[in-house]
Amino acid sequence: MPAPKITVPLPPREVVVRPRPQGMLPSPGTDTDDPLVTVLTAPAGFGKTTLLSGWVREMRRVSAPGYVAWMNIDESDDDPTTLSLGILAAVSRAVTAGNGESLPQQRISESALVAQLAEIVDRQHDRVWLVLDDIHHLRHPEAQHVLTMVLRLMPRQLRLVLSGRREPALELHRLRVAGRVREIRAADLAFARDQAERAVSRLGVRASGAELDRLMTISEGWPAAVRLAALALGETGDGAGALEVLVSSDRTVTDYLDSEVLSGLTEPELQILRATSVCEEFGAGLAVALSGREDAPAVLEGLERFDGLVSRTGEDQYRLHPFVRAYLRAHLRRHAPSSYGKLHAIAGHWFADAGDAVAAARNAVPAADTELSARVVSEFGPGLVLRGDLALLRDLADTLPASAAGRPQVGLVLVLLELTGGERAGAELRLAGLTEALEACDEPRVRDLEVIVRTHWARLTGHVVPAMTELDERLPRMSGTDLLVLALVNRGTAFFWLGRHEGAARDLEQAMRMATAHDYPFAVLHCLSQLSGVATANGDFPRMRTLAEQALEFAGQHGPALRAACCFPYTIAAWAAYQFLESEKARTMAARGIELLGPNNDRTVEMCALSVREVIEFEYGEDPHAALVRLRRHWSTVGRTEPVQPALVAYEAPVEQRMALRLGRADWAAEVERRASTWLGDSGDVQLLRARMHFHYGRVASARAQLEKINQGEVRCHVVSTRIEAYLLTTLLAHRAGDARAADRALRAALELAGPRRAFRPFYDAGPEIRKLLVPQIGRLGRLDQFVAELVEAIPAAARPADTAELTPREVQLLRELPSLATIEEIAATLYVSVNTVKTHLRNVYRKLGVTSRREAVIMARQRGLL
The missing domain is CATH 3.40.50.300 (P-loop containing nucleotide triphosphate hydrolases)
Structure with a gap:
């Protein structure tokens, strides 16, 4: 031997x-x-x-x-x-x-x-x-x-x-x-990621994290594949993209696979492997259809003995190792391109018959079969949108000639794809080009899809009312889960934008249940996001935060494909952190929301994201004046006849008004009230804005009259924070008038509304004066005691410069004279007031800015954007 x-x-x-x-x-x-x-x-x-x-x-x-x-x-x-x-x-x-x-x-x-x-x-x-x-x-x-x-x-x-x-x-x-x-x-025996990294490093190849991730995906830790891929990567230097083609272009790789891996296989085994390589997963029946061999099931069972080469993924389901599969596919494309397309077409029709939308679409793209592509788009396109497979659907759309794209159902799916992807101009042109074809088509599914598409377009542009009427009529008669989910998502979102919160919650919750059951992750994320907005409008801040975090966690679990749809939940999470006084989290969430703001977002989502970012930057940023200027600029782009979500205006307007008053711009604050009344009418939210302006100018009786309408429920308030702030302002007026009983009554009413909702922000914005009134209440309010204790802990005992009371118009006028070299007497003469009046106003300015000298007042005013 x-x-x-x-x-x-x-x-x-x-x-x-x-x-x-x-x-x-x-x-x-x-x-x-x-x-x-x-x-x-x-x-x-x-x-x-x-x-x-x-x-x-x-x-x-x-x-x-x-x-x-x-x-x-x-x-x-x-x-x-x-x-x-x-x-x-x-x-x-x-x-x-x-x-x-x-x-x-x-x-x-x-x-x-x-x-x-x-x-x-x-x-x-x-x-x-x-x-x-x-x-x-x-x-x-x-x-x-x-x-x-x-x-x-x-x-x-x-x-x-x-x-x-x-x-x-x-x-x-x-x-x-x-x-x-x-x-x-x-x-x-497969390499773990760290072992693969060491192996690549020993070869002298520098691979980035993304390249190493891709290498692990294609090799699945197969040591020889890791080595071969790393060598090819080192030679090409093309980054992660080289790994996609290395198995078809690198001679060392192909020789190794031919001589070491595949050489021991029989011709029937090789034939079946080549035929099934066009599919990521396949069943024995599909293997018969692809290979034309009736003995394919028996051959696959034998191939299973090659552990790691062919593996069973489920009952009668198989997959090839990605490295070997990539080589076999490349071999087919290079040596039998016509067979390659035919095999994909066979697989595409097979998966379409089985109702597997994603597999059908993935095979239809390389099949270059117009009828297959048109079939997949028309039958499965809405479902692919609901899944979030927009890139896959876009690749499929690119294979369609104009004649196929002009078919009514195919064209409507492409419009829906463009609207979802933010391509509004292209969607409008395509929709206009389908007019004649749609008029000649009387298929119910086509008409249903057209109504959904037009409602979606109206949502993005803010003109939802006309489109809603026909959607309401057709929705009860719609068939097909995909269209029904699309219809509910669109109607629920439109209801929310129109301020019909009960209808929005009903439709969105039903759509989310159906989307979850049918694996439509993009629709689930949208519903979670919109429901967090509904909770915001309803003033349920704990649920608002929970739903926003659920949406972000859900998106994280489903990979980067859903990240682009996270603008709204990030914005809601930022607003929740702002309400709960979490400064760093508020800024982080708001910034992430802005990063993801794009043309695919509804107009209201855009205004929410921009407004929340500026409000938080005013509160916690370095240039509050610039933040207010940007906020005003954003709202100047909204036409007075354009429908706007009422709750958004009801939340934003009081904050913007407070920002303007803190910077001494009473004219801007008055402009906020006039703008809000355009969309909210003579609601309680507008009454609060008027009351605060009266309070600012010292017109106490007028302020009380406006607040009384809110407190007595004579006017409707779009958000609960309006009523909380009205009670708090009533508390301050009563306290300053020496009416302790009325102040106590109004404060308790504010706490009753705020406690269950964990509404910290209105009390925090009211400042130290409210804190002093809260301290004696601890221990006297039962279930609200813990909330009151947390409020006392959160509100500073003394006013900070950024939290001071608003400057009066006269104080602002005086402040603008301070940078000059004029004396107090000269300033008094300029303002036509007495020297004592100027000194009184000057003391108030110092107190409100938290300074002790004229020089410090000028510096602080410039930091706050008052000068």
């Missing part, structure tokens, strides 16, 4: 040291009850031989008890006699250190082999490990029968380790049931 046949191979020069699969191979020096048989199965290049040879050398290095016999099996051993003699030679050499008795050279029977093997092994006090490497070369039934007999009559001290690319065709089922077989699979 040639010595190399029964010698442990030397390790390769470059080895990534990694731990043995936990519990699979024994540790040296242990006497645990090891399995009778250990089986390693994986394609070429998974490091089976390296792992085993390292284990043997470690056993010998530490002088572990026992003997290890090694046999490298090749094609010549696919003969019972040659195999038997090789086994005896390997075992004899191991136990006698190469000085054993001579072995028979003639043909011996399996029973004689077992008898001689037992005679050699049973003389030993320690175990004998027999490693048979590359057993996939044993194909002949008689050769396989040799191992079967060894397994059946195995000597007591013998242990087998079988390693190969294909699971051996041996009778292991009984041993498996008895727990005497341990198996190491390709997944156990």
Whole structure:
């Protein structure tokens, strides 16, 4: 027997040291009850031989008890006699250190082999490990029968380790049931990400995080694939994109796969692998359709023995290893391009018949089959939009000629795609071009889709009322889950923009239930986002925050495809943090919302994101004046006849008014009230704005009259914070008038509304004066005591410069004179008031700005944008 046949191979020069699969191979020096048989199965290049040879050398290095016999099996051993003699030679050499008795050279029977093997092994006090490497070369039934007999009559001290690319065709089922077989699979031998990174680094290749991620995706940790891909990456230097084509262009990769991985397969196996490589996953029935072979199911079962090459993903479902699949697809495209397209067309129609929209679309794109593409767009396009697969649908749309894109249902889906992606101009042109085709079409599904598309367009532009009428009429009669979900999403969103919160919540919750049941993640995210907006409008701040965080968490779980749709939940999360006085989180969330603001967002979402960002920047940023200027600029773009979400105006207007008054711009504050009345009419929200202006100018009686209408419920308030702020302003007026009972009554009413909603912001904005009135209430309000204690903790005891009371017009006028070199007397003469009046106003200015000198007042005023 040639010595190399029964010698442990030397390790390769470059080895990534990694731990043995936990519990699979024994540790040296242990006497645990090891399995009778250990089986390693994986394609070429998974490091089976390296792992085993390292284990043997470690056993010998530490002088572990026992003997290890090694046999490298090749094609010549696919003969019972040659195999038997090789086994005896390997075992004899191991136990006698190469000085054993001579072995028979003639043909011996399996029973004689077992008898001689037992005679050699049973003389030993320690175990004998027999490693048979590359057993996939044993194909002949008689050769396989040799191992079967060894397994059946195995000597007591013998242990087998079988390693190969294909699971051996041996009778292991009984041993498996008895727990005497341990198996190491390709997944156990695959590189982890850190091991792959070390392997790439040792090759002198610098891979970015994205490149390494892509490399792991295509190789799934297959060590040889990692090495080959890294080498190709180092040669091309094209970044992660090179990995997409390396298996079809790099000669080293293709030669390795042809000679080492695929060479041992039969022609039927190769034929089925090539045909099914066009699909990420496939069933046995589809394999028959693609390959034209009725024996495909049986062949696939045999291929499953190549662990890691073909794997079962479910009942009657299979997948190829991505690395091998990429090579086979490239081989098809290069050598049989027409077959490549036909195979994708077969798969596309198969998946379409099965209702698998994503798989049908993915196959329709490379199929270059117009009818298949048109079918997938018309049948599954709305569902793909609801899933968020916009890029896939866009790729599919690019394959359609103008004649197919002009079909009514296909064209409407493309309009919906463009609207969802923010391409409004293109959507309008396409919709206009479909006019004649739509007029000639009387199919109910087409008409339903047209109404949905027009409602979606109206939502984006703010003109939702006309489109809503027909949608209301058709929605109860719609069939098809995809259209029904689209209709509910659009109507629910439109209801929210129109301030019809109950209807919005009803439609959005129903749409979300249906979208969840049918795996439409984009629709689920939209519903969660809009429901967080409904909670905001209803003043339910805890639910507002919960829903916004749920939306962001949901988007994070579904990858980057949904991130672009997160502008609104980030904005709501920012508003929630602002309400709960969380400055850093508010700024972070607002900034992320602005980053994702794009043309695909509704007009109201855009105004929400911009307004929230400026409000938070005014509160916590470095230039409050610039923030107010930007906020005014944003709202100047909204036409007075353009419908705006009422709650948005009701929340934004009081904040903007307070911002203007704090900067001494009473004219801007008055402008806010006039603008808000355009959309809110003579509501309680507008009454509050008027009351605050009266309060600012010292017209106490007029302020009380306006507040009384709100407090008595005579006028409707669009948001609950309007009523809370009205009660708080009533509290301050009563307190300053010395009416403690009225102040206490109004304060308690404000707390009753704010407590369950955790509405901190109105009290915080009211400042230290409200805090002083809250302190005596602790311990007297029962269930509200904890909320009051938190308010007292949150509100500063003394006014900060940014939180001071608003400057009066006269104080602002005086402040603007301070940077000059004029004396107090000269300023008094300029303003036509007495010197004492100027001094009184000046003391008030110092107090409100938190300064003690004229120079400090000028500096602080400039920091706050007052000058």
